[in-house]
Amino acid sequence: MSLSTLLVLADGRLPAGAHAHSGGVEAAVAAGRIHDLPTLESFLVGRTSTSGTAAAAFAAASCRALTTRPVPHARSGDIEAAPLDRARLTALDNGARSAARVESLTDHRGALRDDSVRPAERITALDDGIDARTASPALRAASRAQGRALLRAVARIWPAAVNPAGPNPHHPIATGIAAAAAGLGPREAALTAVYGGLTGAASAAVRLLGLDPYTVHALIARLAPECDRVAADAAARADDPVDDLPAGSAILLDLDAERHATWEVRLFAS
Amino acid sequence: MRPDKRAVRIGIGGPVGSGKTALVAALCRALATELRLAVVTNDIYTTEDADFLRRAGVLPDDRIRAVETGCCPHTAIRDDISANLDAVEELEERLGALDLILVESGGDNLTATFSKGLVDHQIFVVDVAGGDKVPRKGGPGVTTADLLVINKTDLAPLVGADLGVMARDAQARRGDLPTVFLSLVGEPGAAPVADWVRDRVAEPASTPRHHEPTPAHTHGP
Ligand SMILES: Nc1nc2c(ncn2[C@@H]2O[C@H](COP(=O)(O)OP(=O)(O)OP(=O)(O)O)[C@@H](O)[C@H]2O)c(=O)[nH]1
Ligand SMILES: [Mg+2]
Numbered sequence: 276m277s278l279s280t281l282l283v284l285a286d287g288r289l290p291a292g293a294h295a296h297s298g299g300v301e302a303a304v305a306a307g308r309i310h311d312l313p314t315l316e317s318f319l320v321g322r323t324s325t326s327g328t329a330a331a332a333f334a335a336a337s338c339r340a341l342t343t344r345p346v347p348h349a350r351s352g353d354i355e356a357a358p359l360d361r362a363r364l365t366a367l368d369n370g371a372r373s374a375a376r377v378e379s380l381t382d383h384r385g386a387l388r389d390d391s392v393r394p395a396e397r398i399t400a401l402d403d404g405i406d407a408r409t410a411s412p413a414l415r416a417a418s419r420a421q422g423r424a425l426l427r428a429v430a431r432i433w434p435a436a437v438n439p440a441g442p443n444p445h446h447p448i449a450t451g452i453a454a455a456a457a458g459l460g461p462r463e464a465a466l467t468a469v470y471g472g473l474t475g476a477a478s479a480a481v482r483l484l485g486l487d488p489y490t491v492h493a494l495i496a497r498l499a500p501e502c503d504r505v506a507a508d509a510a511a512r513a514d515d516p517v518d519d520l521p522a523g524s525a526i527l528l529d530l531d532a533e534r535h536a537t538w539e540v541r542l543f544a545s
Numbered sequence: 546m547r548p549d550k551r552a553v554r555i556g557i558g559g560p561v562g563s564g565k566t567a568l569v570a571a572l573c574r575a576l577a578t579e580l581r582l583a584v585v586t587n588d589i590y591t592t593e594d595a596d597f598l599r600r601a602g603v604l605p606d607d608r609i610r611a612v613e614t615g616c617c618p619h620t621a622i623r624d625d626i627s628a629n630l631d632a633v634e635e636l637e638e639r640l641g642a643l644d645l646i647l648v649e650s651g652g653d654n655l656t657a658t659f660s661k662g663l664v665d666h667q668i669f670v671v672d673v674a675g676g677d678k679v680p681r682k683g684g685p686g687v688t689t690a691d692l693l694v695i696n697k698t699d700l701a702p703l704v705g706a707d708l709g710v711m712a713r714d715a716q717a718r719r720g721d722l723p724t725v726f727l728s729l730v731g732e733p734g735a736a737p738v739a740d741w742v743r744d745r746v747a748e749p750a751s752t753p754r755h756h757e758p759t760p761a762h763t764h765g766p
Contacts, residue, residue, distance in 0.1 A: 290625040296613035424627035482616040539592075544613040544628070 287468045292424025297543035299480030302531035312490055313353050315364050315480050325523035327472045330447040331465035331521045332508040333401050338464035340397040372412040395439035400427020404517040411529035413536035415458035417545030422449035429453045465509035470502045552643035553746050556659035559670035561652030564696040566594045569649050571735035573603035580644040583608040587621050587651045604720040618651025626663040655684030666745050672697040673739050677706040680714035688718050698701050699728040
């Protein structure tokens with residue numbers, strides 16, 4: 276796993292549309308629920324342990340579906356993951372393609388819960404799983420808009436990306452696809468998802484409330500280890516059936532998102 | 546007309562209130578009957594500009610799209626253009642072949658310019674009410690825009706702005722790049738700008754205009 280590549284993917288300046296979304300902060304600020312650092316902290320902690328944790332799990336699982344099973348690294352005990360070999364896939368005609376893809380999975384992955392689950396089917400099931408976990412239609416749309424924007428960036432940055440998900444997957448699915456394309460593994464996919472959710476919301480609060488950016492970043496630094504924990508947990512469960520993956524949600528995020536979508540004047544898309 | 550090529554994309558940027566939306570409306574009035582055109586607006590606040598254009602009736606509703614910019618209008622046109630590309634491509638997909646797409650940026654500052662990944666040409670609009678020092682201050686918008694529009698010349702006597710000074714400073718900053726003076730009150734058709742736009746649309750693309758690949762999609766097995 277390349278640390279520098281992880282930084283590229285997790286960089287807030289990655290042109291993937293994130294800056295236009297507040298992760299629910301704009302609505303929470305308007306409702307008076309976030310107005311200072313302590314209220315921002317409790318919002319971020321709640322968000323990370325609910326939708327952040329779910330996003331991490333689905334990003335990890337999507338990445339896992341598109342990469343070989345991690346093998347213990349000889350030197351460090353760290354994990355390595357290899358993206359499916361797209362060159363090999365495209366060299367084959369369409370008929371042989373699916374067989375080759377399944378074969379390349381079962382060659383290296385060892386015991387899946389169900390060896391017959393192909394990547395595309397798994398990705399579709401994961402995408403449906405996010406729909407099922409996202410009560411608010413506005414939040415579903417925002418997630419798919421961000422997924423689309425991320426894939427646009429991925430297609431230009433890692434042109435060999437394998438994407439069985441169509442152009443508008445949910446954001447965590449796109450994050451898994453991006454991580455696999457970048458040669459990263461499930462844990463890094465999960466980390467990118469949960470950390471991106473944290474910093475995106477925090478940065479929206481800085482812009483909306485004029486909070487001291489140093490204190491907000493100190494808060495991010497305090498919460499960062501929690502992102503590590505969430506990501507490790509997500510990676511450990513990356514092969515779990517969709518129904519067993521985390522389903523935490525925060526009802527106020529759903530309600531706020533629905534109201535926010537009807538506002539006449541707003542700064543953020545969600 | 547270029548049925549087989551994608552539309553020419555022209556960005557219209559400039560400080561808050563300089564007359565960008567008024568210029569877009571004028572261009573729509575002047576060009577809507579001869580070109581297949583659509584507009585993307587980037588409001589700081591939601592859909593104000595798009596709503597103005599709809600109310601003005603210069604273009605059918607379905608030819609105007611608004612993009613939200615999360616407090617950062619310059620980010621949306623320069624550093625992370627994904628939402629604007631989505632809007633542009635959605636218009637092209639829905640409306641079929643187009644000749645021209647105008648992208649109005651949210652009002653920002655003198656440094657806000659469009660990415661070449663989003664537009665083919667850009668117009669920067671400043672106004673004389675900001676004082677005749679604006680061209681002298683320069684900045685990427687004034688210095689590098691393909692066309693500089695100095696708007697609201699009708700207000701020059703009221704604010705004591707010297708148009709001669711502005712013309713001289715603009716030329717010093719811009720070299721051979723063109724500058725036009727405009728009053729959208731006195732000349733609601735924006736004729737010199739409309740002519741410049743017509744030339745850009747008629748221009749054969751020297752290199753084929755860059756086609757954004759749609760997001761990667763390989764069909765699953
Ligand atoms: N006197 C005068 N007023 C003008 C002229 N052009 C525009 N205006 C007025 O200036 C105001 C701002 O014009 P807009 O077109 O909304 O400016 P804008 O650059 O789109 O503004 P933002 O999108 O908010 O940054 C409006 O009240 C216009 O009617 C002009 O040539 N002369
Ligand atoms: Mg405007």
